[in-house]
Amino acid sequence: MSMLRGIDTAASGMIALQRKQDALTNNLANAETPGYKQDASPLRAFPELLLERIHDKQDNQFGQRPVIGSLTLGVYNQETLPLFNQGSLVSTNQPFDVAINDQQLAPIMQDNKLIKPSAFFAVQSGDGGFHLTRNGQFSVNALGQLTTSNGELVLGRNGAPIMDPELTLGDVLIRENGEIIVHPDDAGRARTVGSLGMVLVNNPNQLVKEGNGLFQLEGANLGMIAQTIPQGVTMHHKMLEQSNVDLPQTISEMMMNIRQYEANQKVLQAYDKTLEQLNSIGRV
Template identity: 45%
Template sequence: MLRGLNTAASGMFSLERKQEALTNNLANAQTAGYKKDDAVQRAFPNYLLGRINDFKENGAVGANAEIGQRAQLGEISNGVYTQELIPSFGQGTLVQTSSPLDVAIEDSNIPYQTINGRLVKPAAFFPVQMADGTVGYTRNGKFDLDANGNLVTADGYRVLGANHQPIQITESIQKADLSIDTEGNIMAYANDPTRTRSIGKIGLVVAQNPNDLVRRGENLYGSNTALPFVTDPGNGNPGVLLHQGFIEQSNVDTGQTMADMMVTIRGYEANQKVISAYDQSLQQLYSVGKING
């Protein structure tokens, strides 16, 4: 009976964590470049059950007889748990904003890679300089210029160029005078040949196995080992395109997420009823064994 209580409780804990992931996905459905988290649930190891002091009779005699073999009843699981939250790096929908510093990544043409015998879809990111000097990675291309002319993210992190250095526009160039091509080259006054000049190039990195990345908050990811830029020696652009004046929406399907939340709540309530039934049984057992007087 107590095993049943533990199993139902483990289901509630697991569904609670899954609900938290779904809620976070729904809250970030309008966050540019956000990648949803999928909760991976697994069962605890199963145990074999056998009848005590009982032996299986197979009808064999002599040398083929199985003497002293315990009869097996089957397997039992001790519950379920949410092992981890895995981001889904599928391409989000590109929405036109016409803002000159909005840049969206399109990496759907990157070929799959075989890693440890499994097909994995690599993902591209913008590298940014974190406050502690390390490099973070984001898909949110809603950029702006700070007071010093640095190209920064919506949270103020400086965007790194292809040369691994922050991109800075020191001249009095207006945002509307900037153009960014599909490879990330930033040009000023592109429509005026007499004034056209190169400002820099937006850096891009490709994570061959994006599942190894770790969320660092503020729609940023971190890596234990620095990811190489596509412009580094020995690397090339595997099929990533940038689109100026566009923003990549999150890949959260709000309708499916709300449906999953309802299913999760129903499962949570079912486990509650199981615990309530066990509680009533224990109360009756206690009342039967109670001595009046």
């Protein structure tokens, strides 16, 4: 039985490490994606088993069986968790690029834990779904609608898509409070065409990653869009937030992961040889 436990332990380690490697590879592939939030992939041990001697002639002085110790039957990778720390802001000089800076948001207490809120742009997918994103690499389509790089419609504070025919001209100013002004250098024609919708999520750990830089929050609706920019949050025009992937650390973790995987593989090979020898002895 102890040998089979060893096989199970090594096999569980290989499966968990494979899933962690997938998460690290995805982080590496998105290192240049604006607003991308890297995934952490923690490994957890299976619940420990308490071993006792059950065939002793007598129990100990407390009427209990003598305890041998605890046994853990391997590890598992239950989930990947996005990390929402702020990425670096870089200048792009593109007319519709916007970056969120929410570093000054104060942590709040939830379930006896300090959790830092995060701010997101509000967008609408093609099927009408309500989503959140940190990727402020926006553009304008032929209808004058402000869109994400993947075509989702960017929502304003009123919950409606931001659109104006003159947005196609690209002569805009986006203020720190999210107001979008067309023709900012023409005093006679300058006007506000809308304000970027922003959603403040008190506990970003509740968000579900959906791909393409989008997040979903259970029960989220248009009523969550803030009517004013929360204190501690600013928007920066003609800038983008880079991904928060730490390249050196990610590459280092991938190499360590591979070595750990190979170590578990060698354990399985050793057990396989031992079982093969046992079978050969049994045949003799």
